[in-house]
Amino acid sequence: MAKALWPGILSCVCAGASLAAAVTLVLPLPSTTAKTSLSSIFSPTPADLQSQIEHDLTGIQLAVRRVATAALNATKTVTIKAGDTLSDVLQGSGIDRSVTLDVVEAIKQVYNPRRLQSGQDLTLNFIDDPKTEDRQLDELTFELSPGESVAVARTDDGTYNARKIMAETHREMTRYDGTISSSLSAAAGEAGVPQKILNAMVNMFSFDVDFQRDIQKGDSFSVMFEQVVTKDGRVVSTEGIRVASMTLSGSPLKLYSFKHSDGFVDFYNEKGEGVRKALLRTPINGARLTSGFGMRQHPILGYSKMHQGIDFGAPTGTPVFAAGDGVIEKREVFGGYGNYVRVRHSSGYATAYAHLSRFGQNIQVGKRVRQEQIIGYVGTTGRSTGPHLHYEILRDNRQVNPMKVKFPSSLKLKGTTLARFKEIRSIADRQYAELIQSSRVAMMMPSEETSALR
Ligand SMILES: [Zn+2]
CATH class of the missing domain: 2.70.70.10 (Glucose Permease (Domain IIA))
Incomplete structure (x- = not known):
């Protein structure tokens, strides 16, 4: 039968999708044996399968007919190894050459398969034709980055179609806190602050803080920023800092981002005074x-x-x-x-x-x-x-001396711009207070109430 062409599929299929296929193999066994072996391999056993197995031998005919009318699925995950091409992997999974070519061609429409790296997982979903018992590749998916994947699906006429799928995402605030024992970057790394956020923090504080000399053991930092995350909580991208504070030798400095009407984002202290000075003391990152x-x-x-x-x-x-x-x-x-x-x-x-x-x-x-x-x-x-x-x-x-020179005074917000800044600041302060270390909060728009926070 056709399944003989697919050695190994059942041994590494994922449990949920392969149960129906497994039934056809265990049915001839006495029901008690079948139950034991099934539950030891696939646990927990779904109730409908359980009842199917519990048919005694007189019920087998019925069960077989029921199974045969439904198309059977099997899912398999394969990992690309160093030196493998996509074609190698697909053919190594038992997919024949012509289907492999079709699939690779389809992928090329949305993604260059040469960019696939070793270690990349591919999820293959097979479907068995109930009449011919032929096993066909029904769908192939792989993830490019959190929230972005490629799916290749078999169409009714037997060809393959690829498309890029963007996962549903939402914005949320997250906050990280840390205490410095050696350097800000070490402490931030320990706390799990993304590198991009750390760089932005160094930039925004570099006007007021001499990172070579001012940082003492026991100083602390806190940063709140926005992230785009998938439903299952994986970070797709990290957006700008909303609030960051550094407490150096006991004195806190808290800075807020503020977007001007021309779209330019800059940082201000609690009084609405810009941190940006005419000149940077440190015109280089991480040095x-x-x-x-x-x-x-x-x-x-x-x-x-x-x-x-x-x-x-x-x-x-x-x-x-x-x-x-x-x-x-x-x-x-x-x-x-x-x-x-x-x-x-x-x-x-x-x-x-x-x-x-x-x-x-x-x-x-x-x-x-x-x-x-x-x-x-x-x-x-x-x-x-x-x-x-x-x-x-x-x-x-x-x-x-660049470390001693006093720069011309910075920009201070005035009038309606200052009023708008104060509004933004109080929203940021509220979110910042609601968030505990490394926690997240759903995005709250300025018009929404605090109760919208979870
Ligand atoms: Zn020099």
Whole structure:
């Protein structure tokens, strides 16, 4: 019979879908034996199957007829191994060559099967034709990312059709808290804060917090942000931070996101004062301050020399951001500085970036840059002992200490914008208070009541 072509299917099928198929095999056995073997393999046994098995031998005819009128399903999960193509896997699962070709062709309409990686699970659903007993691939599904999958289904005319399926999702708030023992990134990692959120936190606090020096053991953080999740609670994407707070040496600093009417999102303290300063003290993410501003023994020249900037150790290729809005003044190979960019800002300030491995896109003399735009990448060009960013802030053409310089005052919200901010802030505060550590809450729109929270 046709099933002989499908060795191994029954041994690894998933329990629920294969029960009906299993019945046909166990029916000839005395009912007690059948029950024992079934319940030991498939547990719990559904009631309808149970009653079917409990027919004594005189009832077998009836049972067989009942089974034969319904199409039988079997589901199998296979995992792609290193070096396997999709065709290999399908044919290895007993699907014949022509069906395999049809299925692969169908998938190509929505997804490049070459992008499937080893370790990827494929769920195969087979259906047995009640008349011919032929086993056909009815459906093939695989997940691309949480909430996104590809499904290939057999149509009535025997061809295959593929489509991408997006799972139903909803937005919810989530909050993480942590106590710092060594660094913010270590504590955030321990608490399970996504990397993207950690980076955003470092950016929003970098105007007020010197992450190299201000962080003490026992300091704490808390962050609330929005996520898109599937019905079964898996995270599809992480959206922006709503509230983040850091308590350093006992003094809290709580920041709120606020979206301006032009769509630009920025962060403000409780009074509606913008955290964004004219210039960033740290124009790079995740770097270590390796050398401060001032007199030091020069690592290459050997004698004491004034260090006119600060050095951040980071791997070659790490993006370097413009510290503030401005105009590119220099972009060239500049002696011992190697690949060098200088940006002119307002109020007589300029910032300079040296030893870059390469320049950012569209970084040309005379061009405008926005704060946090990539101006280049960490390297070790010029007089340098290893990959790092040498960063300078200049005031009226003289280098100043980036860690000490007082920047021009920040933006403060006023009038109706401030009123709108206060409304957003009180909603955020309420949600923040409702949420305990690592918990989630369904999205609440501004018009809804607190009772909408679960
Ligand atoms: Zn330096």
